[in-house]
Amino acid sequence: MFAKLALRNVRRSAKDYLVYFVTMTVVVALMFAFNSLLFAKDIQEMVDEVGILTVMLGLATFFIVIIVAWLINYMLRFIMEKRSREFGIYLLLGMEKRQIAQLYMRENMLLGAAAFLAGLVFGMLVQQILMAVLYSMILMEFRISIRIDRQCIVMTALCYAGCYLLALLRCKRKLRKMNIHGLINAERQNEAVKESREEIKRWILPLSIVFLLFFGVWLFCWKKWDTIVIVAFLIGLILVIYLFYTGLSAWVICYVRREGRAVYRGQNLFLLRQFASKIKTMRFTMGTLTALFVVAFLGCSIAMMFNFYQDHMLAEKMPFDIQLHSGYVENDFAAELAVMEENVPVEEAYPYQIYTNGTDQMNVYLYTHLRAFGDKYRNEDGSPDMEAIANDHGNVYCTYDTYMGLTDYNHLRKMIGYEAVSMAEHEYVIHMKDRVFRETGDFSDQLFIEGSSGQLVCAGYYTEPFSQDGQNGGDYVIVVSDAEIAKMRPYYAELAVDIAGAAPDRLKDKIDEVSETSRKSMALDFHHWRMPDIGGNTCAGSDMILVWGSDNLVRDNLVKEMKCMLLPLIFPLIYIGLVFLCIALTVLSVQQLSDSAKYRFRYNVLKQIGMGTEEVARLVWKQLVLFYLCPALFAVVISGVIAGYVGGNFNFYSGVNTPSWFYFGISFLLFFGVYSIYFAVTYVGFLRNVEG
Numbered sequence: 001m002f003a004k005l006a007l008r009n010v011r012r013s014a015k016d017y018l019v020y021f022v023t024m025t026v027v028v029a030l031m032f033a034f035n036s037l038l039f040a041k042d043i044q045e046m047v048d049e050v051g052i053l054t055v056m057l058g059l060a061t062f063f064i065v066i067i068v069a070w071l072i073n074y075m076l077r078f079i080m081e082k083r084s085r086e087f088g089i090y091l092l093l094g095m096e097k098r099q100i101a102q103l104y105m106r107e108n109m110l111l112g113a114a115a116f117l118a119g120l121v122f123g124m125l126v127q128q129i130l131m132a133v134l135y136s137m138i139l140m141e142f143r144i145s146i147r148i149d150r151q152c153i154v155m156t157a158l159c160y161a162g163c164y165l166l167a168l169l170r171c172k173r174k175l176r177k178m179n180i181h182g183l184i185n186a187e188r189q190n191e192a193v194k195e196s197r198e199e200i201k202r203w204i205l206p207l208s209i210v211f212l213l214f215f216g217v218w219l220f221c222w223k224k225w226d227t228i229v230i231v232a233f234l235i236g237l238i239l240v241i242y243l244f245y246t247g248l249s250a251w252v253i254c255y256v257r258r259e260g261r262a263v264y265r266g267q268n269l270f271l272l273r274q275f276a277s278k279i280k281t282m283r284f285t286m287g288t289l290t291a292l293f294v295v296a297f298l299g300c301s302i303a304m305m306f307n308f309y310q311d312h313m314l315a316e317k318m319p320f321d322i323q324l325h326s327g328y329v330e331n332d333f334a335a336e337l338a339v340m341e342e343n344v345p346v347e348e349a350y351p352y353q354i355y356t357n358g359t360d361q362m363n364v365y366l367y368t369h370l371r372a373f374g375d376k377y378r379n380e381d382g383s384p385d386m387e388a389i390a391n392d393h394g395n396v397y398c399t400y401d402t403y404m405g406l407t408d409y410n411h412l413r414k415m416i417g418y419e420a421v422s423m424a425e426h427e428y429v430i431h432m433k434d435r436v437f438r439e440t441g442d443f444s445d446q447l448f449i450e451g452s453s454g455q456l457v458c459a460g461y462y463t464e465p466f467s468q469d470g471q472n473g474g475d476y477v478i479v480v481s482d483a484e485i486a487k488m489r490p491y492y493a494e495l496a497v498d499i500a501g502a503a504p505d506r507l508k509d510k511i512d513e514v515s516e517t518s519r520k521s522m523a524l525d526f527h528h529w530r531m532p533d534i535g536g537n538t539c540a541g542s543d544m545i546l547v548w549g550s551d552n553l554v555r556d557n558l559v560k561e562m563k564c565m566l567l568p569l570i571f572p573l574i575y576i577g578l579v580f581l582c583i584a585l586t587v588l589s590v591q592q593l594s595d596s597a598k599y600r601f602r603y604n605v606l607k608q609i610g611m612g613t614e615e616v617a618r619l620v621w622k623q624l625v626l627f628y629l630c631p632a633l634f635a636v637v638i639s640g641v642i643a644g645y646v647g648g649n650f651n652f653y654s655g656v657n658t659p660s661w662f663y664f665g666i667s668f669l670l671f672f673g674v675y676s677i678y679f680a681v682t683y684v685g686f687l688r689n690v691e692g
Contacts, residue, residue, distance in 0.1 A: 007110070017075070017079065017590055017593075018681075018685075019586055019589040019678065019682070021114075021115055023071075023583065023585075023586040024072075025115045025118045025119045026122070027068055027579055028115060028118075028120065028156065029119045029120075030126060030575060031061070031064070031119075031159060032119065032120055032152065032153070032156045033123050033126040033127040033129075033130045034057055034130070034575050035061070035152045035155050036130075037057065037130070037134070038054050038155075039151050039152045055568075056568040056569065056572045057571070057572050057575070060572035060576050063576060064575070064576060065162065067579065068159075068160075068163045068579070069166055070288075071583045071586065072112075072163050072167040073166070074285070074587065075587075076108060076168065077171060078590065078591075080171055082594055104171065108164070108168055109164070109168070112164045116157070120156075123156075124148070134567065134571075198253045198254050200250075201246060201247060202251040202253075204246050204247030204250065205247030205248055206247070208240050208247055209244075211240045211243075212240055212244075215233065215240065216641050218233065219233070219642065219645050220645060237638070241287045241291060241294075242284065244287070244634065245283035245284075245286045249276050249279040249283060252275060252276040252279070253276045256269065256272050256273060267622070270602075270619070271619070271622055271623055275623075275626050275630075278591075279630070282591070286630065289584040289587060289631045290631040290635045291635075292580040292583060292584040293634075293636075294638050294639045295577070296578070296580040296581040296584070297635060297636070298639050298642060298643060299574070299580070300574060300666070300667035300670055301646070301647065301663045301667045302663075303570045303571075303577070304663040305650045306569055306570050307566075307570055308658060308662075309545065309566070309654055310562065310566050313655065316465040317465065318467060318555040319465045319466065319467055320415065320467055320496045321498050321499045321555055322496075322503070322552075322553065322555070323467055323494065324495040324497075324515070324551065324552050324553075325470065325471055325493070325494055325551040325553075326492060326494075326515075326551065327493075327537055328492075329353055329490035329493050333349075333351060333493075333495040335517070336495070336514055336518070336552070337495075337497075339507075339510050339514050340499070340507070340511070343510065344501065344504060345500040345501065346497060347498045347500050348497070348498040349495060349498075350415065350495070351493065351494070352405075352408040352412070352495075352496070353408075353490045353491070353492070353494065354402050354403065354477070354492050354493075354494060355402075355405070355485055355488035355491055356398070356400040356401060356402060356488060356491040357400070357401070357450075357487075357488045358400055359400060359449075360389075361446075361447055361448065362476065363389070363400070364389060365440075366436070367396075367397070370436065370439060371439060371652070372653065373542075376388065377389050377392075396474060396475075396539060396542050397539045397541075398539045399537070401478060402474070402476070402478065402491060403477065403479070403480055403491075404431075404472065404473075404477045404478070405479070405481075405482045406421070406423065406480065406485075407482050409421065409431070409477075409479045412466075412472070415496060416464075416466075418464055421462065421479070423459045423481070424459070425451075425453075425481045425483055426453060426457060427457050427459040428449055428457070428459065428478055428479060428480045428484075429458070429459050429460050429462060429478075430444070430458065430462070430476055430477075431461070431463070431464075431468075431472070431473075431476065431479060432461065432475055432476035433463065433475050433476070433655060434655060434657075435652075435654070435655030436476065436542070437461055437463050444458035449478065449480075451480070451484050452483070452487060456480065456484070467496075467553070469541045470540045471553070473539075474539035474541040475541045475542055491537045492537045492538075503554050505557065506557070507554050507556075508553075511552045515551060543653070543654070544653045545654040578674075582674065584631070585675060585678040588627065588678070589682040592624060592627060592686055593682060593685050593686060593689070596686045596689035596690055599686075599690060600689065603619075603690045606619070617687060620683065621683060624679065624682060624683055628679055628682075643660070643663065643664040643667070644664065647659075647660025647661070647663050648660045650663075
């Protein structure tokens, strides 16, 4: 008998809480799909940083398991309270508490098992979509193939079962403590709304808004962020979120009591009373949902930042097909060229040298004026700290300023597809990263570059991508006439190569092996090869988002490797964002759909006093919009401000020109799409239940 009763209750629960069942199915599908990345052999072969991917996905899974456990526990308690009268009747009929607890656990285990199996099936589809996206991101062809890994299924099952069992055991203990009177009246007690000291509590709303403004100012004005400050900021923000709903419910209650102007317009009195009572009974839940929305927004926004960076900036950082660097100024790269010609058609190979005149005024200016360095290289009076600069030579810039001859410069510009530059003998131009120039502007009046006939005059700046992460200078290179460059000392050697088609995989590894052998040979042979005696001729530039320190750059190989480096960050953020979003929307939907039966009486009363079917539908729509938008809009404001701050700093340090709101806008559109689906399902179900 218990088995039939359990099956009947499972079918009824699946129907009444369809949104919850579907969400658990989606969560299992996402778990299975993302876990499959950890066990896919082809991913392990392609992604060298698979260990980082494993750690990041494991960390994301940890947080997701916590939130899923909270959702399951919340839903089980919620369903138990809704069925408390039914359980009380079971006790009256002679069933024992132990039997009721076992029945309830059996029902939910069957419901959870059904969601798990459905999630595995759906997860195979999500897995294919996820793999297709991953392959496209790392520029490889994807072929559909079903992967069913036993380890992946076991890992997904353990995470899912752990969440369910913990929640079931907690509900089982609660059921055993309840008596008939408590079960019969549990739902009625849950509906009771105690209004006390609302006049005082309503001041919490403006106070929380003031604190939110304070946190916004703190975010944009505070400069010395460390772990303690970040933790204090987050704790304070979370507390303000929860206080906001306490103040909001009290403010609405007081507004209705005082019969504000908008109370008696249309059906506002009905809507405000419903909204106030719901917020008051769910203020902790609403605060939690707002926090989940904020995390979802920010996770997706940051993922969009890095995705946009890898799609638009990686290729710009390496405009040449292949570029080689050597500290040996007389290196002709013959061995490396031989390897290239064996593996790929070489259309042009252009060797050249970077020079220096032994001055460092350009480096000193950048060290002391770029925001990335702060006050690290300045004394208290604002003057350059030459000792600190000397100690950090080679980390960012070379010891001395880097120069290039006009002929070499124009030849390299032609290889990339830029127009040639012309200038007089007494002039110079500066080619620097666009990110750096947007911060510094024209500072040529601070430079005093001496030529053979006196001081040289700046003829302008150029900011196209020009391989300036230690190759053609770090962040910059000063271009002078061939006559002037002939009087300078060679600093290091470079080779720019243009190839036909795409570079084969592992070409960079082959070049690295030959380069290593050549360097050892050069280091021993001082008669034919001389090392520069001025030192400090290696640098990496001031980029902070993604820095690649390598003498040999093969663009096709490195773009793929860099994309693989960003995957461990992008995928877990999207994973967390989607799961948190679905969980938050599920709680909102289930709350409204479960209350729709209770609202049926109220809407029937409205129909009896003359409200038509269309008016009822509009009123239901307004009620749901008010309830749905409250935590969502609040989260949009908070996450929008934080995303704007993070996006602005991301653009500043990465050099991306995309407006910071663009990343958040994409996340908002994704949120709105998922939000619309949940809202439509809830609206249709609510209207159907109300109309009975």
